[in-house]
Amino acid sequence: VKIAVERAYGDAVEGEAVVSEEGFSPRYDLDRWSGTITKPGHKLEGTSLKDKICFFPTAKGGIAAGWAFYDIKWKKIAPKAFVFGVTNPVMVQGAVFAGITITEGWAPHPRGLIETGDWVRVDPAGKLVEVLRRRQ
Amino acid sequence: VELQPEERAILGGERGEAARRALEYQVKVGEFWGAKRFVPVTNAHMMGDIEVMGDGGLQWLKDTAALGARCAVGTTTNARCFDFAHCEELGQDAGEAAKERELIACLRRMDVVTTDTCINYQTVYQPHLGEHVAWGDTGTVIYANSVFGARSNFESGPAALAAAITGRTPEYGFHLDAHRRGSFTVELQATLDDLADWGALGKLVGEPHQSYFSVPVFHGYRRSPAADELKHLGAALASYGSMGMFHFVGVTPEAPSLDAALGGRSPAERIVITDADIERAYAGYRLGDGDARLVVFSGPQQSLFEMKQLAALFDGRKVKAGSRCFATTNGAVLAQARALGYAGTLEAAGVTLLEGVCFYILQNLSPMRVANGWTNLVSNSAKIVNIIGAHRFNTILRRTRDCVDIACTGVLK
Numbered sequence: 297v298k299i300a301v302e303r304a305y306g307d308a309v310e311g312e313a314v315v316s317e318e319g320f321s322p323r324y325d326l327d328r329w330s331g332t333i334t335k336p337g338h339k340l341e342g343t344s345l346k347d348k349i350c351f352f353p354t355a356k357g358g359i360a361a362g363w364a365f366y367d368i369k370w371k372k373i374a375p376k377a378f379v380f381g382v383t384n385p386v387m388v389q390g391a392v393f394a395g396i397t398i399t400e401g402w403a404p405h406p407r408g409l410i411e412t413g414d415w416v417r418v419d420p421a422g423k424l425v426e427v428l429r430r431r432q
Numbered sequence: 433v434e435l436q437p438e439e440r441a442i443l444g445g446e447r448g449e450a451a452r453r454a455l456e457y458q459v460k461v462g463e464f465w466g467a468k469r470f471v472p473v474t475n476a477h478m479m480g481d482i483e484v485m486g487d488g489g490l491q492w493l494k495d496t497a498a499l500g501a502r503c504a505v506g507t508t509t510n511a512r513c514f515d516f517a518h519c520e521e522l523g524q525d526a527g528e529a530a531k532e533r534e535l536i537a538c539l540r541r542m543d544v545v546t547t548d549t550c551i552n553y554q555t556v557y558q559p560h561l562g563e564h565v566a567w568g569d570t571g572t573v574i575y576a577n578s579v580f581g582a583r584s585n586f587e588s589g590p591a592a593l594a595a596a597i598t599g600r601t602p603e604y605g606f607h608l609d610a611h612r613r614g615s616f617t618v619e620l621q622a623t624l625d626d627l628a629d630w631g632a633l634g635k636l637v638g639e640p641h642q643s644y645f646s647v648p649v650f651h652g653y654r655r656s657p658a659a660d661e662l663k664h665l666g667a668a669l670a671s672y673g674s675m676g677m678f679h680f681v682g683v684t685p686e687a688p689s690l691d692a693a694l695g696g697r698s699p700a701e702r703i704v705i706t707d708a709d710i711e712r713a714y715a716g717y718r719l720g721d722g723d724a725r726l727v728v729f730s731g732p733q734q735s736l737f738e739m740k741q742l743a744a745l746f747d748g749r750k751v752k753a754g755s756r757c758f759a760t761t762n763g764a765v766l767a768q769a770r771a772l773g774y775a776g777t778l779e780a781a782g783v784t785l786l787e788g789v790c791f792y793i794l795q796n797l798s799p800m801r802v803a804n805g806w807t808n809l810v811s812n813s814a815k816i817v818n819i820i821g822a823h824r825f826n827t828i829l830r831r832t833r834d835c836v837d838i839a840c841t842g843v844l845k
Contacts (some may be wrong), residue, residue, distance in 0.1 A: 297527065302597075303464050303465070305460060305463070305464045319642070322819065323484075323819075323822065324819065324822045325822065328486070330696060332739070334822075334824055335636060335821065336821075336824065346778060349800075354642060354674075356642075356670065357674075357819075358568075358570045358670070359479045359510070359568035359569040359570055359571055359586060359587070359588050359589065360484040360569075360588075360589075360793065361588065362479070362588020362589050362590055362591060363480075363484045363485045363486070363489045363588065363589045363590065363735070366485075366486075366488055366489055366492065367484075367485065367486035367489060369488070369537045369680075370486060370487065370488025370489075370491075371486070371488070382643065382644075383673055384586060384644040384751070385461075385465070385585045385586050385587070385588075385591070385644070386568075386586050386591075388464050388465070389587070389588045389590060389591040390588055390590070392457065392460045392461050392464065393457065393590040393591075395587075395822050398464075399621065400464075406701065407701070412758055421645065
């Protein structure tokens with residue numbers, strides 16, 4: 297499975313996918329001390345994002361998210377990459393500042409093609425996301 | 433990104449290592465968004481406090497200051513997480529407070545004017561039509577773009593500081609005409625007489641249209657809205673909809689008419705908002721266990737006129753024993769509110785006035801909630817009831833007068 301992304305920044309990385317149906321804010325949804333989604337009712341509540349390749353349809357949240365990525369990277373609990381359907385400037389500014397790979401725009405939509413637990417590779421230079429192997 | 437000679441000189445280190453690093457970072461962000469060039473900015477407004485930055489951010493800031501970083505344009509700070517006068521009473525962490533003081537000193541060394549306000553647009557700096565600025569938080573950006581006709585993207589702390597140091601920002605998003613045209617229309621049949629009504633309007637319009645590049649065009653309103661009303665509308669649109677701009681026909685400078693606001697496009701959708709819609713928004717809040725012991729006027733900070741109104745509503749009344757009521761504002765407004773007697777009236781009523789902070793980013797807020805046994809948070813700010821959920825409050829939006837009644841009676845309606 298290969299998915300083309302529109303915009304991308306960062307190093308090529310590979311890791312375990314976490315695929316969300318819900319948008320993401322590192323401020324509203326994430327416990328910035330454990331790296332786990334803790335917002336009550338979030339579809340990924342209880343899921344750790346540490347070292348994961350995170351697929352989110354949208355970005356949520358305000359300006360404070362810009363420092364949050366650097367904070368979680370400093371604490372060594374950051375994801376390896378964010379793959380967004382639609383994002384906003386703060387997410388991009390934050391990810392670039394923290395040195396976390398980030399992409400926006402996908403074709404086709406990863407729904408049904410990539411599942412949580414699959415091992416995926418994000419290649420910003422090639423503007424490509426691909427599944428290397430399926431969840432065991 | 434096409435660089436001008438001055439920008440190439442910065443990348444060559446002519447303005448020092450801090451400026452070189454800042455521009456290098458901005459080039460990467462600009463490339464992501466397909467920016468073709470940089471635009472000079474006249475003003476920057478940045479979020480930077482220990483709660484949002486953490487130890488890593490503080491270390492980075494110290495390193496950057498040590499490299500000799502200096503702001504090239506007027507730069508102010510957003511609301512922060514400590515009012516040092518109330519730190520102990522609120523049970524905040526003394527160690528974190530010490531870091532916050534260190535952080536503030538660091539910013540001042542870099543020539544940042546630590547105003548600690550999210551209402552810079554009401555009290556500090558009002559950019560003109562077409563002026564490029566680099567602002568955050570989101571409420572400041574949407575006000576700048578919409579009400580002043582200035583041009584800014586949401587600039588997070590590191591991005592706003594980079595713009596402050598280099599004096600420029602990559603030209604993408606709301607710096608470009610193409611993104612400033614209205615995308616859908618909202619006819620206002622609703623009365624909208626309380627600030628909370630304007631926030632509820634922002635929620636109703638923002639929530640179903642979550643997109644940074646979605647620009648609503650309001651029209652048909654019966655009177656000219658006041659600055660505080662537009663402030664609550666903008667803050668809610670930005671919060672619920674992640675929006676950075678709106679038009680208001682006959683009110684905002686790029687909307688002399690509906691057609692002009694839409695820039696020749698036909699609207700993707702036409703919405704009508706009535707009083708019944710606003711009432712439905714209020715009715716949608718769950719009252720949880722009925723706890724009515726926490727009422728907050730914050731997010732955005734209170735303007736002088738909001739302080740005046742609160743003082744009139746609290747005059748001669750008392751916050752109910754066992755309840756807490758907080759109002760946050762900036763140092764300038766608080767000084768005037770003291771001189772004018774509003775602060776005295778509010779404090780006599782038992783309202784805690786916090787300076788230079790926003791309630792939602794207070795350091796130690798979650799433990800504070802637990803220690804006080806608060807479950808509900810009542811506010812007239814649609815923004816704060818939206819964003820404070822991660823601290824596990826059940827939040828309830830109510831009109832200003834109702835919030836005051838709830839604070840004084842302890843009865844939630």
